[in-house]
Amino acid sequence: MSVAHDRRTAHDALALGLAGLALVLVAALLAHGGAVGTVRTVVACLAILVVPGWLVGRLVDEDGDAIARLAGGTVATLGVIALSGFLAVELGVRVATAAVAIPLLVLVAIAAVLGASGPSVRRAPLGPLLVALGLGAVALLGAWGTHLALPAVPVEPAFSIQATRALVSPTRVEVTVTVTRVRTDEPTELKLYVNLPPPVAVAVVSPRESTVRLTARRPAGSPACPSEIRVRVVASNGAYLTPPVTCVGG
């Protein structure tokens, strides 16, 4: 290979720099969602993880090693983003799209100008890098594909009960309990207590029931409502609810 072909010239750095600037601007201006959102994602990944890294990398790599160039340049770019973000915070600037895009644009511009004004650098063949990415992609897609192909692992069986309030009238106590289940028949039974045992109502919960209404006559001699009345729903495994009491009527 001749020296002329083995060396990259100033034009390459400028062209890549312009591409980098365009990518950052496009990523910052495109909308979220849909096909445009997908384009934005690809463009932004190139704008953050590839192009500035390559431009910086070619400044600090003399061996023409594409892998070292990209990896080193990308870490340096991430360092610049971390630092500029931190400075933005220190200056009281909100970290959002502009606070990211402007430092990236400056970085790309500086790297492109330095690259264009400096000596030509050795050409870095992309073949090994593409092979590495291919092997890595095979590994990750293989793992992910197998994960999806295998039967789902059974999740932890569990249930939940919820009650936002207990309605207490001069004669009745009423609590509506919402039940959800994941692979379980619990709770098989809910007991309603007013202040102290024994329970004033017991409801057997069928496996498909999602709302259970517990009602009972208000015990004789129960204290003033609502400050001293305490309503409690206890499931068969000890899970309990003590919802706030709302007094109605009387």
Next chain:
Amino acid sequence: MTADAAHKDDGPSPGPSVRTWAALGACFLASSVLLALAEWMAARGDARWHYYVFWIGYALAVGPAAWHMLRRQTPGAVRGALVVALGIWSLAPLLLRTGNHPLLFDEFSHFRMLQDLVRTGHPVSRVGLLQIGANFPGVELVTSALYHLSGLTLWIAALVVAAAAHVALLTGIYVLVKDAASSSRAGALAALVYSLNPSWLIFDAQFSYETLAIPMLVWVLVFALRGARQRADATGARNRAVLIGVAAVLMAGLVVTHSVTSAVCALALTGIAIVATLQRRGILRSEVVTSTSIAWGVAAWAVVITILRFVNIGHPLVQYLGPTFHVSQQLRQLLSLFGIGKGLPLHAAFASSSAPGFEIVCAYAMLPVLGIAFIWASWGLLGARGRISPLVYVAFVLSLLFFVSVPLDSAATYSEAVHRSWAFSFIGFAVLLGVAGGLALDGHLAINVRRRVLWPPALRLRRPMRPAIVACAAVVAIGSASLGSSTAYRFGGKVAPQTDPLYVGTQTAMVASWFARHATPSDVVFANRFVIRPIAIASRGHIIQPGGTESHLILTISISYDELFAYRHDRVSYIVYDRRTGKVGNVRPWFWYVSNDSQLPRDARGQHAFTYRLGCLDWVHAVFATTDYQVLRVDQGALERDLDLGHTGLDKRCQAAVFHG
């Protein structure tokens, strides 16, 4: 050797054939299939065989890749490609484990910080999750940048950043040693050694600040050493300026990313400057020419900005790192090993671990293996000290610290910090063994005792030595993975309370989902150190430190008003607890995260928990419950009334009735 000499093994030579690449691809595919299978088997409750499946999968990828990387005929560019491929492959175990949401302890903390950063536009620390987080927001700033610009979901953006950093780390080690030894073969060997680091497969691949900071450290060293390399021409001077500039900016980025890593980097650069000076003055014999002024300049910059950052943060940093860097305690533990004084409370490396016997054996066997490798490399390089880079001396110290840290691993207080330090120690091992191994592979390493030649070994010993070296590497790989992360981190399994990350399951999802629907940004949540994490990322509420005064309400024998005042002062609006606390297995009071027992009142240091009290207080209402968790809403008005009247609000008749089941 000098790094600016052309890499001696990088000459044009045909790379592997298409058939070889296809075979490597098939190995990587088979490996990843087996890794997925191992995770699936473990998640379904397998107790034994998934370990074997995992290690066969591991060997299928690492074995062929290592063989190609270390062959003499392999071109340098192909070695680099294989390092990157290995870096990408090594993401699979953690990606299979975590899936599409945060799972590990630190991931939850950093993810909540990321959410806060994206919502508010500035870093926010949650004392209950990561008290020092907002002072080192580098990884969150980078991830939020990707999120804002790309429109990716927050978690995918986090995964992309962690993955890029993880791959860049192994590549950085490769380049660092390739430069130091002028050999891509040495670089590839170093990358392989680093991939045996106990934290490599899981801990340093997670979304956490170390995952970004450690590659930053390695690349600062790469750029700084390249910049300090002696050159004469004008082009060299210009490139040097660029390299130093990039190293300086990256160092500044590192300082806002992670505390300990920036300190290690500053110390490593200082060490390099000292060695370069000693070499320059002839105190250390060397043919390597390193610019001392540049080495000192970069080191001074690193030290100054690290100190400035630390001073700027001040007390919170001392409070956070203080217990870990309590030198007198560390000395006490080390002296106790020699029978001098009493040691600290002990931590058993594999207590109640479900790791199979062969992994535990390898974990212990790797220590002598690493010891022998360390002595061999140091001894061998001693003979070649005239040709080695200043980096190698720093690597020697880093490796030596591994052996110093091992006794501290047995102390419960230091165990976690020691494990985290191994990511740095293995940079030392990678450089030392990479450079020495590179020389040995090229037949340039000699170890002589008087007139007896110990290395290179006699011809008749060379053939049996190869499988022995492979076996040693396998012992370190297995032992390291086993020692580096608990089995619960490595594989899924049945949901278990107080086991990170196996506590995450249907119930934590139910509780987190309830908070996502009901909690407001002004709500304040107090929960144990485990369930608080899924809640923290599902809702926007404030988080109370699980080991704060509030926990005493559950842990002390009698209720004091201090605890009630804490609930009022911190405006706690929800309490979440696990009804199994203090009842089942080893669910102990420190479920509530008390890092230092002395912080607890004396009567709270037992193994008892009084969680049932919470069901009998008139200022809390149980509004949601799952099979084992209770969510209680605090009525601040009622609490205030009780405090005004001098009551605790505890209904003793209720307590006597033992409603808690």
